[in-house]
Amino acid sequence: DAGVIQSPRHEVTEMGQEVTLRCKPISGHNSLFWYRQTMMRGLELLIYFNNNVPIDDSGMPEDRFSAKMPNASFSTLKIQPSEPRDSAVYFCASSLASHSNQPQHFGDGTRLSIL
């Protein structure tokens, strides 16, 4: 079975540019999570969706960040305009249900570098 699929795997762009990260969750999973990982802060939850609806976006750092889930099989995380401090690895994860006792399955991440 295909796992969580993220694209691109790597992104290098100049500050000020718009960046769009993409995620395809595991089929049948109805919860989707976006995380950011840095050396300093570790893994932090940015936002999560349940049945395509954003439930908690308190981790989104600034208005420059936005996330959408137009359907059950696709989500995007957008940064506009991007800044060097946004450089990190961004992970998408999905789980079977909104019930808290289901494990989360992670994609391989997008390594983002803002110059």
Next chain:
Amino acid sequence: KQEVTQIPAALSVPEGENLVLNCSFTDSAIYNLQWFRQDPGKGLTSLLLIQSSQREQTSGRLNASLDKSSGRSTLYIAASQPGDSATYLCAVNSGYSTLTFGKGTMLLVSP
């Protein structure tokens, strides 16, 4: 606010040793605790999930325990192998499916 701490930050052992990784959390009101493995440049692989009502979970050479009242979990790896080298992350689910992660323990098993 839930905080998760993992000790040690790094660990180096010779092949064959049994080892214990530690995880502590500040708020004992949790739904479950999950241990992950992360290989360099890769995502996280779920190893074990312990429900709040459970004391331990086992998978092969891995055993995870949970003491919710004291805010502690351990991951025990038996007969370590070089292929076990990775970063191990502990994550606590305090509700609404959101996970709070520790910063991980980087494990190196030498042949």
